Amino acid sequence: xxxxxxxxxxxxxxxxxxxxxxxxxxxxxxxxxxxxxxxxxxxxxxxxxxxxxxxxxxxxxxxxxxxxxxxxxxxxxxxxxxxxxxxxxxxxxxxxxxxxxxxxxxxxxxxxxxxxxxxxxxxxxxxxxxxxxxxxxxxxxxxxxxxxxxxxxxxxxxxxxxxxxxxxxxxxxxxxxxxxxxxxxxxxxxxxxxx
Numbered sequence: 001x002x003x004x005x006x007x008x009x010x011x012x013x014x015x016x017x018x019x020x021x022x023x024x025x026x027x028x029x030x031x032x033x034x035x036x037x038x039x040x041x042x043x044x045x046x047x048x049x050x051x052x053x054x055x056x057x058x059x060x061x062x063x064x065x066x067x068x069x070x071x072x073x074x075x076x077x078x079x080x081x082x083x084x085x086x087x088x089x090x091x092x093x094x095x096x097x098x099x100x101x102x103x104x105x106x107x108x109x110x111x112x113x114x115x116x117x118x119x120x121x122x123x124x125x126x127x128x129x130x131x132x133x134x135x136x137x138x139x140x141x142x143x144x145x146x147x148x149x150x151x152x153x154x155x156x157x158x159x160x161x162x163x164x165x166x167x168x169x170x171x172x173x174x175x176x177x178x179x180x181x182x183x184x185x186x187x188x189x190x191x192x193x194x195x
Contacts, residue, residue: 024124024147026068026154033064033075034153034190040077045180055179059084066191071116073128075189079104103135110134112141124148126156134167145187156189 040059045052061083064075078084084104114130124147132141145158161182164171171181 024149024154025121026119026147028193029067029069030194031066031068031154031191032194033062033066034192035062037153037190038062038188040185040187042186043184057084062189065194066116068116073112073114073116073130075112077110078108079110079134080108107135112143114141114143117142119147132162134162135169137167139166150190152192154191156191157187158189159184159186161185 038060040062042057042059044055044057059077059079061078061080062075064073066073111133112128112130113133114128117127117129119126126145126147127142128145129140129142131138143158143160145156148155148157161184163182165181171179
């Protein structure tokens with residue numbers, strides 16, 4: 001009986017220890033986006049002459065804020081070609097993407113403005129609802145993510161897809177090559193106490 005009691009106490013202790021590792025209580029009321037460390041990977045699937053290949057890229061310039069008291073979220077991403085570009089040997093495709101499809105000269109940013117719908121500090125799971133504006137078109141959008149603590153920063157990770165055609169962008173579809181209308185996005189947004 002004593003052995004069973006010790007096993008129970010050990011199990012309870014381990015459960016509390018593990019849950020405290022993953023618990024992310026956000027104590028700051030105002031957070032700013034860390035524009036240096038925040039990144040977003042994006043991936044498009046291109047089919048050319050029947051062969052599929054992925055075109056991957058990186059978005060590297062963010063700004064914005066999160067207010068935990070009011071639950072307001074406002075994050076802006078630069079869409080300019082130096083901040084939002086395909087990786088590897090896609091220089092021509094990158095230029096074409098900006099000039100022909102993103103029109104980043106006319107629409108230099110994408111923006112998400114919304115409210116925190118739910119946040120569970122025990123798991124780090126977060127849900128934000130609001131409006132996503134890309135290419136001058138605004139649509140309601142819900143983002144799900146996970147918050148963790150990294151040093152003095154909070155890291156929000158989110159994976160989601162965007163249908164380009166819903167935001168008024170033409171997707172290339174010619175006989176030799178097509179590009180999927182959805183883009184897969186994986187964001188890592190670092191948030192720090194606002195100064």
